Amino acid sequence: MKVGIIGATGYGGLELVRLLSSHPAVQEIQLFTSSEEGISFSAKYPHLTTLYDQPLEAITKEAIAQLDVVFLGTPSGISGQLIPEIYNEQTVFIDLSGDLRLKNIENYENWYGKKAAPQGLVNRSVYGLCGWNDAAIKEAQVIANPGCYPTATLLSILPLLQKGLVKHHNIIIDAKSGVSGSGNKPSQMTHFTETTEATTIYKINQHQHIPEIEQAIELFTGKVEPITFSTHLVPMIRGIITTSYLQVESGVTEEQLYRAYEDVYADDPFIRIVPSVQKLSTNQVRGTNYCDITINLDARTNRLTVVAVIDNLVKGAAGQAIQNMNKIMGYEEQAGLKQVPLFI
Incomplete structure (x- = not known):
């Protein structure tokens, strides 16, 4: 499976990289940026030197179409406008921002102070609260990952x-x-x-x-x-x-x-x-x-x-996003998510 992360340099994106690295079904992780194209990911985060030295890529519809799953770890107000530009029927989109969570787009604009995503995209998205919306999640192509x-x-x-x-x-x-x-x-x-x-x-x-x-x-x-x-x-x-x-x-x-x-x-x-x-x-x-x-x-x-x-950053963001991916793609629910707690 090939996955992509848009907004990879944020904390949510960074946590996605950490968790997806141990996912048994993930063959390739592509990292996308809107402003730092060509910069090595490990240059942003030196603890990943020799592990993720790949350059950050520009976001294009053609590149996204080659991926099975795309995670969006962008600030609120971005993914709701971006997904319609890169959307295709084969890729699963999992949005970690708040752009697709509120079904009433006027509510979104009032509470977030941002331009809402198109109503059609919001209607198509499924609220990805694992354990509560699983039947809809398994059939979804667009997931609104819940807030932390x-x-x-x-x-x-x-x-x-x-x-x-x-x-x-x-x-x-x-x-x-x-x-x-x-x-x-x-x-x-x-x-x-x-x-x-x-x-x-x-x-x-x-x-x-x-x-x-x-x-x-x-x-x-x-x-x-x-x-x-x-x-x-x-x-x-x-x-x-x-x-x-x-x-x-x-x-x-x-x-x-x-x-x-x-x-x-x-x-x-x-x-x-x-x-x-x-x-x-x-x-x-x-x-x-x-x-x-x-x-x-x-x-x-x-x-x-x-x-x-x-x-x-895990159950409240990247971990639940991967849990949603596992449900959609038919993988074991715990795949990539079996870490022991870091108590100290």
């Missing part, structure tokens, strides 16, 4: 919402991410002196993942209520932890709640349910495609605390 925050949030609360064990209204989600989630373009917010020894809340009630989470809840449960979703930047490189607070329906026990996860994720190799713990850390999933989930029911308030941890 939505992946952790949705995987951890959807089983409870779908089975009617918790209320849909008044859902509060507190989410924290490492700095790599902001990409590799320097900014004041990600400057060392701004991030080290500090935790920063940002985009209060304005984060673009809010409508994505609400849309997915409606898609998979048939119900939707506005959520409260807060995001924080913490002084670490990798990782996301989401803490969600939900009101449990009357009479529901913690045993029933855990059984819901077991029913939904019994055959999912990447979801690990961790029962009865007082500690859950991003370290335990670092560098992997795992999502670890635990819950705690407060008998005093009948309120449930749901905690999930993922690696934002």
Whole structure:
């Protein structure tokens, strides 16, 4: 299989290279750029010297047509305009940006502040939340890879919402991410002196993942209520932890709640349910495609605390993109994704 990566020099692209390098079915990886054609990939990332010394290539429709799968790790606002220019019926397109996630393109323009992709392309795309949309994913040619925050949030609360064990209204989600989630373009917010020894809340009630989470809840449960979703930047490189607070329906026990996860994720190799713990850390999933989930029911308030941890660059981006590729191409779901967590 021949695959291509557009936006290869970003952190998502770099992680795709790392993971695809160990994929048993990937014969060739082509790396594309819109601005650095001819520059060696290892010149951008010296740790890949002798491994990926190949020059970055220009993006052309002819080159893309020779590939089985193309991953787009571009900033939001680019892939939605680029895919129509390079589209062909034989290549699978997996977009890691937010351009194809929101079905309402006015919502996209309001929340992202960018020009939306053509409605036809958005309609054709399939939301690639693995484990929840698999039937559609397997038949898809265009995948809208979920965002990192939505992946952790949705995987951890959807089983409870779908089975009617918790209320849909008044859902509060507190989410924290490492700095790599902001990409590799320097900014004041990600400057060392701004991030080290500090935790920063940002985009209060304005984060673009809010409508994505609400849309997915409606898609998979048939119900939707506005959520409260807060995001924080913490002084670490990798990782996301989401803490969600939900009101449990009357009479529901913690045993029933855990059984819901077991029913939904019994055959999912990447979801690990961790029962009865007082500690859950991003370290335990670092560098992997795992999502670890635990819950705690407060008998005093009948309120449930749901905690999930993922690696934002793997399960939250490149890893789930490869998982989607495996489903579409008929490979083992774990192909290229069997890494042991880098705890330290």
